[in-house]
Amino acid sequence: xxxxxxxxxxxxxxxxxxxxxxxGDIADFSDIDIEDxxxxxRPDENSKPIDMQHMATGLIxxxxxxxxxxxxxDPKLSSSIKLKMLHHMVQVRSFDDRMFRAQRQGKTSFYMKxxxxxxxxxxxxxxxxxxxxxxxxxxxxxxxxxxxxxxxxMMNQIYSNREDxxxxxxLPIMYSSPEHSFFSISGNLxxxxxxxxxxxxxxxxxxxxxxxxxWCGEGSTAEGDFHSALTFAAVYNAPVIxxxxxxxxxxxxxxxxxxxxxxxxxxxxxGYGIASIRVDGNDPLAVYAATQWAANRARTNNGPxxxxxxxxxxxxxxxxxxxxxxxxxxxxxxxxxxxxxERLKAHLIREGEWDEDRHEMLKKTMDDEVKATQxxxxxxxxxxxxxxxxFETMFEDVFEEMPWHLREQMEMSLAEKISKFSTKxxxxxxxxxx
Amino acid sequence: xxxxxxxxxxxxxxxxxxNSALDVMLDRDDxxxxxxxxxxxxxxxxxxxxxxxEKYGKRRVFDTPISENGILGAAVGMGAYGLRPVxxxxxxxxxxxxxxxxxxxxxxxxxRSAGDFISPxxxxxxxxxxxxxxxxxxxxxxxxxxxxxxxxxxxPATPYDAKGLLISAIEDNDPVIFFEPKRIYxxxxxxxxxxxxxxWSKHIASQVPEGYYKIPLGKADIxxxxxxxxxxxxxxxxxVAMAVVNEHCIDADVIDLRTLLPLDIETIEASVQKTxxxxxxxxxTRTSGFGAELAALVAERCFYHLEAPIExxxxxxxxxxxxxxxxxxxxxxxxxxxxxxxxxx
Numbered sequence: 022x023x024x025x026x027x028x029x030x031x032x033x034x035x036x037x038x039x040x041x042x043x044x045g046d047i048a049d050f051s052d053i054d055i056e057d058x059x060x061x062x063r064p065d066e067n068s069k070p071i072d073m074q075h076m077a078t079g080l081i082x083x084x085x086x087x088x089x090x091x092x093x094x095d096p097k098l099s100s101s102i103k104l105k106m107l108h109h110m111v112q113v114r115s116f117d118d119r120m121f122r123a124q125r126q127g128k129t130s131f132y133m134k135x136x137x138x139x140x141x142x143x144x145x146x147x148x149x150x151x152x153x154x155x156x157x158x159x160x161x162x163x164x165x166x167x168x169x170x171x172x173x174x175m176m177n178q179i180y181s182n183r184e185d186x187x188x189x190x191x192l193p194i195m196y197s198s199p200e201h202s203f204f205s206i207s208g209n210l211x212x213x214x215x216x217x218x219x220x221x222x223x224x225x226x227x228x229x230x231x232x233x234x235x236w237c238g239e240g241s242t243a244e245g246d247f248h249s250a251l252t253f254a255a256v257y258n259a260p261v262i263x264x265x266x267x268x269x270x271x272x273x274x275x276x277x278x279x280x281x282x283x284x285x286x287x288x289x290x291x292g293y294g295i296a297s298i299r300v301d302g303n304d305p306l307a308v309y310a311a312t313q314w315a316a317n318r319a320r321t322n323n324g325p326x327x328x329x330x331x332x333x334x335x336x337x338x339x340x341x342x343x344x345x346x347x348x349x350x351x352x353x354x355x356x357x358x359x360x361x362x363e364r365l366k367a368h369l370i371r372e373g374e375w376d377e378d379r380h381e382m383l384k385k386t387m388d389d390e391v392k393a394t395q396x397x398x399x400x401x402x403x404x405x406x407x408x409x410x411x412f413e414t415m416f417e418d419v420f421e422e423m424p425w426h427l428r429e430q431m432e433m434s435l436a437e438k439i440s441k442f443s444t445k446x447x448x449x450x451x452x453x454x455x
Numbered sequence: 456x457x458x459x460x461x462x463x464x465x466x467x468x469x470x471x472x473x474n475s476a477l478d479v480m481l482d483r484d485d486x487x488x489x490x491x492x493x494x495x496x497x498x499x500x501x502x503x504x505x506x507x508x509e510k511y512g513k514r515r516v517f518d519t520p521i522s523e524n525g526i527l528g529a530a531v532g533m534g535a536y537g538l539r540p541v542x543x544x545x546x547x548x549x550x551x552x553x554x555x556x557x558x559x560x561x562x563x564x565x566x567r568s569a570g571d572f573i574s575p576x577x578x579x580x581x582x583x584x585x586x587x588x589x590x591x592x593x594x595x596x597x598x599x600x601x602x603x604x605x606x607x608x609x610x611p612a613t614p615y616d617a618k619g620l621l622i623s624a625i626e627d628n629d630p631v632i633f634f635e636p637k638r639i640y641x642x643x644x645x646x647x648x649x650x651x652x653x654x655w656s657k658h659i660a661s662q663v664p665e666g667y668y669k670i671p672l673g674k675a676d677i678x679x680x681x682x683x684x685x686x687x688x689x690x691x692x693x694x695v696a697m698a699v700v701n702e703h704c705i706d707a708d709v710i711d712l713r714t715l716l717p718l719d720i721e722t723i724e725a726s727v728q729k730t731x732x733x734x735x736x737x738x739x740t741r742t743s744g745f746g747a748e749l750a751a752l753v754a755e756r757c758f759y760h761l762e763a764p765i766e767x768x769x770x771x772x773x774x775x776x777x778x779x780x781x782x783x784x785x786x787x788x789x790x791x792x793x794x795x796x797x798x799x800x
Contacts, residue, residue: 027515031689050571065793099743127772139501154536157531166727186569186653187567187568187569188569190566190567191567192568195567195571197567197568197569197571198570198571199571204535205564205567205568205572207559207560207569208568209555209559212527212528212555212556212559212560215524215525215528215529215531215556216528216531216532216535216556216560217531217532218525218528218532219528219529219530219531219532219533219534219535219540220532220533220535220536221532222529222532222533222596223488223532223533223537223538224536226488226514226538227536229724233532245524245552246528246555246556249520249522249524250523250528252520252522252523252524252527253519253520253525253529254524256519256520256724287761345789349571403585418566418569418570419565419604419605419716420565420567420605420607421573421627421628422718423714424673425717425720426717426718426720
């Protein structure tokens, strides 16, 4: 290999970012600068992005760590709305626990929890209009629950069983529901970002009133799609909200591997001239307020907003991941912004709207609902060896009409079904029907 | 062929015909929108969208940032909204930054959502060489698209077909990639690079109805009939093959595929079973090119009718060269040599 002949110059150094703590280390986040409630002001909804660039390094907060709401961002929600928020947070946590266990019991191939990040999907879903279009990533199951998507359908999808509305074609949790304005989850990262912009551009071109909102993690802000999306949104002033859930970890890569050592993820919007704000992602009221602010801007032709949700991924990336092999075990316990569910609960108790007994009761009700729904879902079959759907369905929906070459391949698969799978698939059917 | 429509006929080159198809569809369907680099006010680097922004407004025909990934990603979102976007990728060579939005998104949305969402976009993109475009303005990447499941692949060879196929593509509810052989935008280039090119006006297929008509996707056109040989080709190479056939009075069926996927296998089978000899001609690189698929299909379905090995005439497996363009191009010499070989056996 050829090297420089200028031996009198200092040698260059390649920087490889490294997280502060690895397994065995004692996590200590005291160096993270957390602003007090009220420090980050609330700009007028018509403000120009250039006049509020400081928001990209601020932190929108409403709840302090004792559960007291305050500051200019307090959305002053009614207690019934806050209780509904808590209800969904408890519900999704119960759902996640149950589905995680189902995967561990071999009932399905894969699951992803949103523990610790519940506020980043439940609060926005409640702040948006029910028909605003969602272009989700894979950890926004809370949105579907807020929009009353049937939990049974979610489970059927997770089990890829015969009632799965997606016909067993997608990895578990890759939901889709046009009726709930929830776009089909891809599984590829950040591809939904420019799609959300295109949808929002279409809505604006058609002089509609609906806006789009999309989610990705801090890790996938490194994808080209993220930057294409921001460019397009800025160029066309698209009515879209970009949510970046900065949960500190992209599988085993800490946020520094995505560029987080030098700047906040919100500040990526600044160069595009996009309103960019940063919110305490573990504060459901702050997330609600930030989303409402961004949605009002979008709806009044004030353009796109990038919201960085500063949060922490409490669990593994997915059931296929073991975070204890790359990060300090007690990181979540030490996380300075606490747990979003506990913080909302503490707030409601302080307000006199809630107490421990009712909370225990709610948890039990949710657990019971989840268990009962799981039983119903399992009557439709669990993943097992799969093959809950007719073989023909594998060839449908590739195109609107099946071309000859797929028809031929379908016939081949049907012949294999008779010669290879006939006893097995009969057994499966029997099982599913009980 | 299909019924001739009743609207007045005009002499059009490929660009005129494509512009006319876009005009007709913008007029018929408010949900059709055009987007791409330089396509708005300027009308496109090849002028395919000339005057359309003026006629239909900026919200329906607009310029985009130089981001194929953004163009195609936005088009997927527009399709999900209910629009029928027709993105232009300025050169097929530029499509790769947007490939993921085609392969993993547009092509699979119907499937992965079990029909909840569709991606009814038509991607127009000029392709192929013969214009001294070097390695970044000459490629023929069609086999990438036939290889992925869920995309229809169209390549017209005449103005008449270009318009009718493009209208069908835009009305189709699946994603379509519409490759425009840019070497024949202005005239049916025969591969004799040292001879003057005839303008389209001297070709019958330049007589194009001004109004709406469709050519069905998935139907090939037999542009020359014969008994001794089947030549399967598409795009620019239809005219190159035809020039050889005419020059040497070859007794051949010349099949212009027009649609690569879904493929008109019936026309191919019937022809090869009749002639017993098969030559496949395309400009794209040879290895894993679409010709390999065609050769496999012919071998599988017509093996006992074959009297000679199937031959392929293709571009070489090199990047598209600049100064050696005519050495690379699978022109009349290569085709004639292959025909001689096939007919000898």
